[in-house]
Amino acid sequence: MRIEKKIKDFLVFSGDSLLDALKRINDNQARIAFVVEDSGVLLGAVSDGDVRRWITRSPELDFNLPVDQVMNRDFVARLLTDPPAAIDESFDHKRDIIPLIDNMGRFVALARRGVVGFQLGERLISDQSPAFIIAEVGNNHNGDIQLAKRLVDLAIEAGADCVKFQMRDLSTLYSNQGKNAEACYDLGSQYTLDLLNRFQLDNDALCAVFDYCTARGILPLCTPWDLASLRVLEDYGLQGYKVASADLTNNELLTALAATGKPLICSTGMSTEPEIKGAVSLLRRLGAPFALLHCNSTYPTPFKDVNLSYLACLKQITGTLVGYSGHERGIAVPVAAVALGARIIEKHLTVDRHMEGNDHKVSLLPEEFADMVRQIRAVEEAMGQGGERELTQGEMINRENLAKSLVIDCDLSRGQLIRRDMIVVRSPGQGLQPNRLDELVGKVAQN
Incomplete structure (x- = not known):
């Protein structure tokens, strides 16, 4: 579990539109936002699931209506001062983010399940x-x-x-x-x-x-x-x-x-x-x-x-x-x-x-x-980020300038069969890479 105090991207005010809430959900990429009064008191939560349910039962789709009409008022919140073990018990198969409130009921932080780390200051x-x-x-x-x-x-x-x-x-x-x-x-x-x-x-x-x-x-x-x-x-x-x-x-x-x-x-x-x-x-x-x-x-x-x-x-x-x-x-x-x-x-x-x-x-x-x-x-x-090896912009430029390609080293007529003895490896690297030699041998010239 990780507790975060940066909640701006999760914050929607009462009276804001449903579209505003959807923008927040898109910004935080966590599928949920929390609705508060101007004083910061937590009123409800709106998730992408809440929005889908509203869409299926609404005859007219008006994304400018107040988010208060769509939000879920039956939400789970914990006090920021609660022991971490107690906060952790509030997670379940549906909840991986828990809003945390102060003694006045104001939304001040959130807890994320299964995320390693913590927030220290800002x-x-x-x-x-x-x-x-x-x-x-x-x-x-x-x-x-x-x-x-x-x-x-x-x-x-x-x-x-x-x-x-x-x-x-x-x-x-x-x-x-x-x-x-x-x-x-x-x-x-x-x-x-x-x-x-x-x-x-x-x-x-x-x-x-x-x-x-x-x-x-x-x-x-x-x-x-x-x-x-x-x-x-x-x-x-x-x-x-x-x-x-x-x-x-x-x-x-x-x-x-x-x-x-x-x-x-x-x-x-x-x-x-x-x-x-x-x-x-x-x-x-x-x-x-x-x-x-x-x-x-x-x-x-x-x-x-x-x-x-x-x-x-x-x-x-x-x-x-x-x-x-x-x-x-x-x-x-x-x-x-x-x-x-x-x-x-x-x-x-x-x-x-x-x-x-x-x-x-x-x-x-x-x-x-x-x-x-x-x-x-x-x-x-x-x-970097790991993952599959990709060429950088600089490498692509140098690959073209410095690498080598397969070149036909003779006159070649349309329909002629390409043999191994016709092919040489030369710079620059603007054509087929040399490792594709076997693919080229035996092909029929198209032009």
Whole structure:
């Protein structure tokens, strides 16, 4: 099931003509449109079947009559806030699209059966859509809100679809309430906790950066590292969440995230295959819309450890969208991941790889990120649609100029039998292709 919030092509207003409804049905190619009041309250549905039934019982066919006279008022709708599993139960052999309404009864979204993917903000993420590219800022702002906003600007200029940050409540996340690390912590943990204490943006500042993203027209996402942070982000109203590799086995947090009903993008670094399958089983059971990102949580990741071939296995395990979150250097791997089926790409972004912090050294500079986006879009264009091999316009021109044809190399009279020794292969390719030689031999000349 996939939930979509772009409903314009499904929307008909009460009082519009039946012809208007038919145009909508033709535009959306889904055989149905939904009729609403001016306020958006859902009144009914009109399908191509409803129109056929009207045609068979109407003595006069007037396609300018109000659609209200043809629409079906006995329709099935669900609340947008209903659990995905409950919405899924509303599909049957006749219904593969369910309108979703808000608490005021207004048509706000729709659910499609059997379609892989989900809508995140204004972007539809599916196997048929362009790759969704996330600029991971994380804590690369180093606690400076102005730098955070600058990174947002740079991500937009580079062509990213989304800018992602991280939120932690150190007092609940760490066993020592987030104070400077004690001697019992290993050196890596001490270093990380020290950086977090110095470089985190507080919640109000981070929410201000989210506001800045929205004002600039790019989707903000965030990774909540704990339940306290999730509550803050839910109060703010983020449209989806990124799940850190470290929390793929955190069933408590996964359950809370699934309860939001929002799309989840989950990294799989540091998890074994049984652990990945366990997380998938839990998210499916909870009815959460989700995608998994193949990931290796080594900073930087050696190319020999990336194992991009695992994307196919991950796709088989999940039966849903897969993507790639990379910590290797350069852009070759994420570009290759798109060619292998990744529909979501996440890479870190920084203004200076020499800044203090865990992620800067594995991050792309703005011009590198922009180059990655260009290369990904070029690969997507080059992938095409598959299917039967057809000649392009350029090939047809070159085929005529460069290819070869069968030519009769002697005087030939009408009615004469064509023998093999009369035929030669010559350019240009304006006649029969050489592979049709056997068809030509034995024919009788017509002219």
